[in-house]
Amino acid sequence: MKRALIIWSLFVLLMIPLSFSLFQGGLIRGHDAMSGLIRVLCMDKHLMTDGQLFPRWFSEVNYGYGSPMFNFYPPFFYLVGDLFLKVFHNATFAINMTCVLFWAVSGIGMYFFAREFFNSRRGGLLSAIAYMYAPYHIQDLYDRGAFAEFSAFAFFPLILLSFLKLSQKFQMRYVVLGVLGVCGLSLTHNVMTMIFFPIAVFYIVFLSLLRKNVHLLWVSAAMIVLGLMMSAFFWLPAFSEKTFLNIIFLFFLHYEFHQSFLTLGHLLNTPWGVHPTDMTTLPYHIGLFTVILALMPLFFIARDFQKRSSFYCQYLFFFVVTLMLSFLTLPLSQSIWQSIIALRFIQFPWRFLAVISFTVSLMAGGAMTVIQSKKLSNGILAISILLIMISSIKLLYPVAHGEINDKSLYDNISDVTFLGEGEYTPKWIYYPPTKRPSQKFQFVQGIGEFLEYKQNTSVNHSVKVMAFQPSLICFHSFYFPGWRAFVDGKEVAIDSSNKFGLILFSVPQGEHLINVVFSSTPVRKIAGIFSWAGLCVFISGIIIYILRKRFKYSSSPLNEVKA
Numbered sequence: 053m054k055r056a057l058i059i060w061s062l063f064v065l066l067m068i069p070l071s072f073s074l075f076q077g078g079l080i081r082g083h084d085a086m087s088g089l090i091r092v093l094c095m096d097k098h099l100m101t102d103g104q105l106f107p108r109w110f111s112e113v114n115y116g117y118g119s120p121m122f123n124f125y126p127p128f129f130y131l132v133g134d135l136f137l138k139v140f141h142n143a144t145f146a147i148n149m150t151c152v153l154f155w156a157v158s159g160i161g162m163y164f165f166a167r168e169f170f171n172s173r174r175g176g177l178l179s180a181i182a183y184m185y186a187p188y189h190i191q192d193l194y195d196r197g198a199f200a201e202f203s204a205f206a207f208f209p210l211i212l213l214s215f216l217k218l219s220q221k222f223q224m225r226y227v228v229l230g231v232l233g234v235c236g237l238s239l240t241h242n243v244m245t246m247i248f249f250p251i252a253v254f255y256i257v258f259l260s261l262l263r264k265n266v267h268l269l270w271v272s273a274a275m276i277v278l279g280l281m282m283s284a285f286f287w288l289p290a291f292s293e294k295t296f297l298n299i300i301f302l303f304f305l306h307y308e309f310h311q312s313f314l315t316l317g318h319l320l321n322t323p324w325g326v327h328p329t330d331m332t333t334l335p336y337h338i339g340l341f342t343v344i345l346a347l348m349p350l351f352f353i354a355r356d357f358q359k360r361s362s363f364y365c366q367y368l369f370f371f372v373v374t375l376m377l378s379f380l381t382l383p384l385s386q387s388i389w390q391s392i393i394a395l396r397f398i399q400f401p402w403r404f405l406a407v408i409s410f411t412v413s414l415m416a417g418g419a420m421t422v423i424q425s426k427k428l429s430n431g432i433l434a435i436s437i438l439l440i441m442i443s444s445i446k447l448l449y450p451v452a453h454g455e456i457n458d459k460s461l462y463d464n465i466s467d468v469t470f471l472g473e474g475e476y477t478p479k480w481i482y483y484p485p486t487k488r489p490s491q492k493f494q495f496v497q498g499i500g501e502f503l504e505y506k507q508n509t510s511v512n513h514s515v516k517v518m519a520f521q522p523s524l525i526c527f528h529s530f531y532f533p534g535w536r537a538f539v540d541g542k543e544v545a546i547d548s549s550n551k552f553g554l555i556l557f558s559v560p561q562g563e564h565l566i567n568v569v570f571s572s573t574p575v576r577k578i579a580g581i582f583s584w585a586g587l588c589v590f591i592s593g594i595i596i597y598i599l600r601k602r603f604k605y606s607s608s609p610l611n612e613v614k615a
Contacts, residue, residue, distance in 0.1 A: 063156075158189070165212055188408075234283075482552070499519075516563065
């Protein structure tokens with residue numbers, strides 16, 4: 053109990069330097085921080101409103117022409133941020149609190165995973181501190197403002213912890229942890245999911261072979277399937293409908309992987325780590341001291357392998373994973389990037405540093421397990437924590453903050469555009485707008501007048517129109533599957549082939565009632581059914597397990613004697 057109190061007190065103390073800059077009264081000036089703030093505000097406005105249980109269309113942004121952002125951008129960070137926003141009524145503070153939460157969870161998750169991995173509290177603590185203070189972990193937040201990618205760090209240790217514990221003994225709580233971890237990661241960041249899931253699958257297979265536990269394969273497969281089912285409402289439409297975006301921008305314009313490789317020296321943050329190309333990115337690296345700690349167990353393999361073969365086999369697994377991922381950040385891997393098109397979705401080779409930071413931080417805890425003297429181990433632990441903090445402290449405080457008026461931003465959110473990089477730009481747009489339209493409906497061909505306009509919700513608009521001749525009407529919103537137009541209750545075809553990608557439809561002569569609404573599509577409905585089914589199976593499984601356990605206990609002979 054005393055040891056646990058000391059460890060948790062140390063966690064709280066070490067979180068203070070990490071999160072100090074988040075409580076200076078403003079939004080961090082990370083590259084994407086403002087976009088993250090806007091997403092939280094949009095989530096708050098549209099979640100479970102406007103007929104959208106999950107907001108897929110933001111009507112206000114892009115000068116009021118809208119965006120299908122959360123149809124493709126993972127929402128979990130912003131869902132949590134919205135919860136804090138509803139409590140504290142301040143979007144900047146809500147984002148900062150969400151970051152603190154995910155940072156703390158990443159450290160706690162790593163502590164429990166590494167403690168189990170090394171069978172050592174000291175090893176778990178060192179890995180947790182190394183993980184929380186990992187340079188790329190810090191830079192992901194304070195320099196990049198990449199809130200979603202930053203929050204993905206919290207799920208890596210939790211997912212692998214569940215598999216490690218289940219390889220030893222079946223426990224329902226770790227099934228629940230694994231399912232929620234898989235679901236959470238797939239709702240948090242697409243690229244991190246793409247990188248980490250194959251590693252998790254290989255780890256499951258490795259553990260099954262190492263422990264000769266075939267049952268683990270079936271349980272883990274069921275957990276992954278169930279977690280993916282529960283998150284299908286997001287990833288299935290995102291995968292199926294990506295062809296409706298200007299995805300070419302993502303591959304060939306803004307994200308040029310050739311200019312984003314690292315050198316080995318740069319990766320380790322050594323004095324000779326000069327980048328070979330004209331790099332415009334920040335100096336991302338692993339951290340030389342953490343790497344040294346991570347390599348220490350290699351020097352004791354010959355001495356300890358027979359006594360601790362299970363540990364060293366797992367250590368070597370993550371060592372190999374680290375080498376492979378590190379290779380993909382170097383120019384030597386350029387031919388692989390050119391050959392495997394799927395890697396283009398990762399966009400930047402240095403993005404592998406997120407998972408490398410996890411594996412190296414985990415291995416760093418092994419330094420505590422190879423030192424047999426308790427006093428020496430405590431001393432090295434204290435020095436290691438101090439050096440890790442010192443090496444990363446410079447990344448925490450030269451951070452400028454900005455005061456943001458939530459109400460002003462909320463009132464002028466239509467001036468926010470998500471068109472520049474092309475990720476969420478519908479493919480029908482060739483000439484994006486530069487200002488807000490003067491009216492929502494407009495006659496493009498023909499003559500008439502609008503008698504009464506009503507915005508029922510942000511995705512449901514109606515207008516009475518008098519067309520003096522057969523006409524073509526424009527609804528000033530970008531077209532995206534899900535938009536439907538009705539004239540006098542009958543659906544009419546939408547023409548989106550214009551160069552602006554706007555919604556056009558025909559109306560006959562006379563007075564008519566027009567409705568334009570954004571609704572679901574077949575793939576979104578199917579995805580929703582999968583998610584509800586997965587959630588029902590998940591909850592039902594927990595209930596059945598609890599009831600069976602209680603029934604077994606109440607009907608046991610020993611319990612009857614006690615009664």
